[in-house]
Amino acid sequence: MTLDSYIDYVILPILAIALLLVFVRLFKGPTIVDRVIALDLLITIGISVITAYSISRGKSTFIDVAMILALIAFLSTIAFSYYIEKRGRK
Amino acid sequence: MKSAILKTASSYLLPILLLFSIFILLRGHYHPGGGFVGGLIAAIAFVLHSFTHGSEATLKLLHTHPSSFIPIGLGVAALSMFVPMLGGQPVMTSLWFNEPFPVIGLIGSALFFDLGVYLVVIGAVLTILFTIAQYSE
Numbered sequence: 001m002t003l004d005s006y007i008d009y010v011i012l013p014i015l016a017i018a019l020l021l022v023f024v025r026l027f028k029g030p031t032i033v034d035r036v037i038a039l040d041l042l043i044t045i046g047i048s049v050i051t052a053y054s055i056s057r058g059k060s061t062f063i064d065v066a067m068i069l070a071l072i073a074f075l076s077t078i079a080f081s082y083y084i085e086k087r088g089r090k
Numbered sequence: 091m092k093s094a095i096l097k098t099a100s101s102y103l104l105p106i107l108l109l110f111s112i113f114i115l116l117r118g119h120y121h122p123g124g125g126f127v128g129g130l131i132a133a134i135a136f137v138l139h140s141f142t143h144g145s146e147a148t149l150k151l152l153h154t155h156p157s158s159f160i161p162i163g164l165g166v167a168a169l170s171m172f173v174p175m176l177g178g179q180p181v182m183t184s185l186w187f188n189e190p191f192p193v194i195g196l197i198g199s200a201l202f203f204d205l206g207v208y209l210v211v212i213g214a215v216l217t218i219l220f221t222i223a224q225y226s227e
Contacts, residue, residue, distance in 0.1 A: 065122070
């Protein structure tokens with residue numbers, strides 16, 4: 001089994017199943033904190049999909065997309081926690 | 091926010107993110123990137139700083155209000171548009187230097203247009219976000 005077919009037939013399906021499971025948590029999530037963590041995990045899995053794709057196709061420019069996505073995920077989690085903390089104080 | 095880890099991390103992340111945004115800006119002619127994305131990344135760097143240090147500290151770091159970046163950026167872009175008219179060429183003709191510069195590479199008037207877009211995007215995004223932050227307090 002070559003690396004390309006391993007990524008296509010093993011890693012990408014596992015990541016797709018993980019995305020579906022995280023979506024279930026995003027819709028069910030009893031509290032808002034669960035949904036924030038699910039969104040963060042969703043973007044993290046998206047980053048790994050982009051990385052696996054760019055490894056299998058040999059295109060390094062997609063790595064920068066993953067980098068910017070990681071940055072935005074970090075910032076959005078901080079923003080959510082900032083406003084949740086602010087709302088809890090009132 | 092009172093988190094020592096986040097505060098320390100953001101003070102190191104700000105220069106690194108600004109460097110990355112300039113890298114994206116310079117790469118943007120033949121590869122993905124350019125003024126708009128670079129400006130957004132630079133704006134994200136300042137927003138991250140304002141989340142941890144407060145928006146007053148970020149305004150002090152910028153020295154001026156971010157809305158003053160918009161006319162500077164528009165001026166740079168308009169200047170790079172109309173410079174080819176001095177040589178009798180149509181507006182927005184791409185002029186290129188003959189010799190590549192060290193580190194940066196071959197630059198032309200398109201880079202200065204992108205630099206204007208970069209400044210306008212930083213100014214617009216930071217003005218919008220600081221206005222929202224002031225009203226929500």
